[in-house]
Amino acid sequence: MNKNTRSMVIWWLIIAGIVVFGIYQLFNRRDPVYQLATSDFHQYIKQGPDLFDGYLVLDEEWVEGRFRAESLNQIRAEILSTVPPQEQETHLPPKWEGEFRASRDTIDDYDIQAKLDVSEIDYTVKPPSKFSQGWLILGTTIVPLLIFLGLMIFLSRQMQGSGNRALSFGKSRARLHSETQKKITFEDVAGVDEAKEALEEVIEFLKAPKKFERLGGRIPKGVLLMGPPGTGKTMLAQAVAGEAEVPFYSISGSDFVEMFVGVGASRVRDLFETGKKNAPCIIFIDELDAVGRHRGAGIGGGHDEREQTLNQLLVEMQGFDASEGVILIAATNRPDVLDPALLRPGRFDRQIVVDLPDVRGREAILNVHTKEPFKLAEDVNLGILAKATPGFSGADLENMANEAALLAARCDKEHIDMLCFDEAKDRVLMGPERRSLVISDEERRVTAYHEAGHALMLHFVPESDPNYKCTIVPRGRALGVTAKLPLEERHNMSRKRLLAHIIFALGGRVAEEIIFGEQTTGAQNDFEQATSLARRMVTQWGMSHMGPLTFGRRDEQVFLGKELAVHQDYSEKTAIEIDKAVHDIVTECYKKAYDILETNLDGLKLLADALLERETLVTEDIDEILGPRPQLPAQTIV
Numbered sequence: 060m061n062k063n064t065r066s067m068v069i070w071w072l073i074i075a076g077i078v079v080f081g082i083y084q085l086f087n088r089r090d091p092v093y094q095l096a097t098s099d100f101h102q103y104i105k106q107g108p109d110l111f112d113g114y115l116v117l118d119e120e121w122v123e124g125r126f127r128a129e130s131l132n133q134i135r136a137e138i139l140s141t142v143p144p145q146e147q148e149t150h151l152p153p154k155w156e157g158e159f160r161a162s163r164d165t166i167d168d169y170d171i172q173a174k175l176d177v178s179e180i181d182y183t184v185k186p187p188s189k190f191s192q193g194w195l196i197l198g199t200t201i202v203p204l205l206i207f208l209g210l211m212i213f214l215s216r217q218m219q220g221s222g223n224r225a226l227s228f229g230k231s232r233a234r235l236h237s238e239t240q241k242k243i244t245f246e247d248v249a250g251v252d253e254a255k256e257a258l259e260e261v262i263e264f265l266k267a268p269k270k271f272e273r274l275g276g277r278i279p280k281g282v283l284l285m286g287p288p289g290t291g292k293t294m295l296a297q298a299v300a301g302e303a304e305v306p307f308y309s310i311s312g313s314d315f316v317e318m319f320v321g322v323g324a325s326r327v328r329d330l331f332e333t334g335k336k337n338a339p340c341i342i343f344i345d346e347l348d349a350v351g352r353h354r355g356a357g358i359g360g361g362h363d364e365r366e367q368t369l370n371q372l373l374v375e376m377q378g379f380d381a382s383e384g385v386i387l388i389a390a391t392n393r394p395d396v397l398d399p400a401l402l403r404p405g406r407f408d409r410q411i412v413v414d415l416p417d418v419r420g421r422e423a424i425l426n427v428h429t430k431e432p433f434k435l436a437e438d439v440n441l442g443i444l445a446k447a448t449p450g451f452s453g454a455d456l457e458n459m460a461n462e463a464a465l466l467a468a469r470c471d472k473e474h475i476d477m478l479c480f481d482e483a484k485d486r487v488l489m490g491p492e493r494r495s496l497v498i499s500d501e502e503r504r505v506t507a508y509h510e511a512g513h514a515l516m517l518h519f520v521p522e523s524d525p526n527y528k529c530t531i532v533p534r535g536r537a538l539g540v541t542a543k544l545p546l547e548e549r550h551n552m553s554r555k556r557l558l559a560h561i562i563f564a565l566g567g568r569v570a571e572e573i574i575f576g577e578q579t580t581g582a583q584n585d586f587e588q589a590t591s592l593a594r595r596m597v598t599q600w601g602m603s604h605m606g607p608l609t610f611g612r613r614d615e616q617v618f619l620g621k622e623l624a625v626h627q628d629y630s631e632k633t634a635i636e637i638d639k640a641v642h643d644i645v646t647e648c649y650k651k652a653y654d655i656l657e658t659n660l661d662g663l664k665l666l667a668d669a670l671l672e673r674e675t676l677v678t679e680d681i682d683e684i685l686g687p688r689p690q691l692p693a694q695t696i697v
C-alpha cells in the first residue's frame with residue numbers, strides 16, 4: 060500500500076466509524092415522554108390496576124406506560140394536597156397525557172415484575188432485540204476502538220513529519236542525486252575559487268585514490284564547508300556531485316533529529332552502510348550543526364537523542380577508511396557550535412571557508428545569474444552593481460537578479476535595464492518602495508533636506524565613498540535614502556574613513572537643524588550607526604585618547620556577525636571615560652558636518668530643491684549640482 064492509499068483508508072475508517080455511531084444513536088432515540096421518578100412509580104404500582112390503562116411495557120432499561128386519565132386527576136389532587144408547593148412540580152404526573160417512562164436502573168428486575176404481579180397489573184416484557192444489541196456492542200466498543208486506532212496512526216505519522224516512514228524509522232533518508240535532476244557543476248558556482256580548488260582535490264581523491272596513497276599520505280575523510288547562509292555551500296556540494304560522476308548521497312542534519320530515541324543513531328549507521336556499499340561515493344550532510352552541536356550543551360537534559368546521534372556519527376567516521384572511496388562532505392553556518400570532536404584529525408579534517416563574495420566574486424555571481432534566458436539592456440553594468448552591493452551573499456544577488464527581471468516584466472520592458480536592477484537592489488536591502496504612503500508637503504521638505512544633507516557630506520568629505528543615489532521615495536521604514544558607492548572592497552578601515560562615515564550619518568540631522576531649526580525623529584537610525592561606530596573606535600580599535608586597548612570581552616558569532624553579549628572587564632571609572640570618548644568623537648563629527656553644511660548652504664538648497672522636483676538623484680546629477688568632488692591628495696590612506 061502506498062502512502063496515499065494508506066492515509067485514504069484511515070480517513071474512510073474514521074468517517075465510517077462516525078456514521079455508524081450516528082446511526083446507532085438514531086435507532087436508540089426515544090420520544091420525549093414524561094419521566095417518572097422511580098420511587099414514585101413504585102408508589103403508583105401500589106394503587107392497583109385501575110390506575111393503568113393497559114399499556115405497560117418493560118424493556119431492558121425502561122418501563123413505559125400510560126395512566127388512565129380519571130385516575131390520574133385523582134392522583135394529582137392527592138399529591139397536591141400532600142406535597143409542599145415548591146416540590147409539586149417534580150412529583151406531579153403530566154396533566155394531559157398519561158404517558159410516562161421510568162428508568163429501570165434503580166429498580167430490581169424481579170422486584171418490579173413481582174410487584175406488578177401482586178398488584179395484578181398487566182404488563183408486557185419486550186425481549187431485547189438482537190439487532191439493537193448488535194449495534195450496541197458495535198457502537199460502544201468496536202467503533203470507538205477503530206476511531207482511536209485511526210487517530211493513533213494518524214498522529215504518529217504526523218509526528219514524524221511528512222512521508223511514509225511508519226515502517227522505516229531507522230532508515231537514513233539520504234537522497235541519491237540522479238542524472239534526471241538539473242546537473243549543477245562548478246561553472247554554476249561563481250566567486251568561491253578557493254573552495255572550488257579544495258573540492259577539486261576531493262574529486263581527484265575519489266577518482267584515483269591510489270595516486271595519493273602511493274607516498275604514504277592519508278586521504279582526508281571529511282570536508283567541512285563553513286560560511287554564512289546563502290554563500291553557496293549546498294550548491295558547491297551539489298556541484299561536486301555533478302563533477303565527480305560518482306553517486307552522491309545527500310541528507311540534511313535535521314533529518315537525523317527525530318521524536319524517537321535511537322532513530323537518529325540508526326539512521327547514521329544506515330547512511331554509512333549505504334555509502335560503503337556504493338563506494339566510491341560522496342556523502343553530504345547539510346546543516347551539520349543540527350546534529351553536531353557541542354555535547355552536553357543542552358540545558359535541562361532531553362538532548363540525549365542528539366548526543367547519541369552525534370556519537371554514532373563520530374563512531375562511523377572513525378570506522379571507515381577514505382581509501383574505500385567514501386568521502387564525507389558537510390556544510391554548516393555555525394561552526395562555532397560544533398562539537399570539537401567533529402573537527403579533530405580523522406574526522407572533518409579539511410575545513411573550507413565559504414565566505415561572502417568580494418567585488419569580483421559578486422560580479423561573477425551576477426554574471427552566472429543573468430545568463431540566458433535573462434535579457435539585459437545595454438546600460439547594465441554588472442561591475443557597478445557588484446560594487447554597490449557590499450555584504451550581499453550569493454543568494455541575495457540571485458534574489459536581486461530575479462527581482463530585476465520581474466520588475467522589468469511588470470513594466471513591459473523588452474530588456475532588464477539598470478533602473479530595474481537598482482530598484483531590485485533596494486528592494487532586497489530595504490523592501491519595496493512605498494509610493495502610496497501619504498506624506499505631507501512639510502514632511503517631504505524635511506526629508507529632502509535631510510537626504511540632501513547626507514548627500515552633501517558624501518560629496519564634500521573626500522575620505523568618504525562618493526554618492527551613488529539619493530532619493531526621497533519612501534521605502535521600507537525609511538522616508539528617504541542616500542546610498543554611497545564603495546569604490547573598492549575594504550578589509551581595513553582608517554580612522555579618517557570611519558569619521559567620514561559618522562559625519563555622513565549625522566549630515567541629515569544637521570541639515571534639518573540648520574534649515575528648520577527643529578529636530579525630528581527621522582534620524583534615529585543615523586544616530587545608531589554613528590554611535591555604534593564611535594563606540595567601536597573607542598573600545599575595539601584603539602582610536603581615541605583611551606589608547607590602544609580593547610574594552611569588554613565579546614561573545615561573537617563567527618558568521619552571523621552578531622554580538623551575543625559583552626562582558627564588562629573594566630572599572631566603572633573606565634566606563635565613564637569610554638562614554639566620554641564616544642561622546643567626544645560624535646560631537647567632533649557633528650561640528651564638522653555643521654561646518655561643511657554652513658559653508659555650502661547654497662548647494663544644500665539646490666540639492667533639496669532638485670530632490671523635491673525629481674525625487675531621485677544619481678551621482679551625475681549630484682556632481683552637476685554641486686560641482687566636481689574635491690579630491691584627496693595622492694598617497695593618502697583612507
Ligand code: ADP
Binds near residue numbers: 248
Ligand atoms: P548555503 O547552503 O550556503 O546557505 P545555497 O547553496 O543554498 O547557500 O545557495 C542559495 C542560492 O544562492 C543558490 O541556489 C544560488 O542560486 C545562489 N548562490 C549562492 N552562492 C552562489 C555562488 N557562489 N554562485 C552562484 N550562485 C550562488
Ligand code: MG
Binds near residue numbers: 292293294345390
Ligand atoms: Mg545550505
Ligand code: ZN
Binds near residue numbers: 509564567581
Ligand atoms: Zn538619515
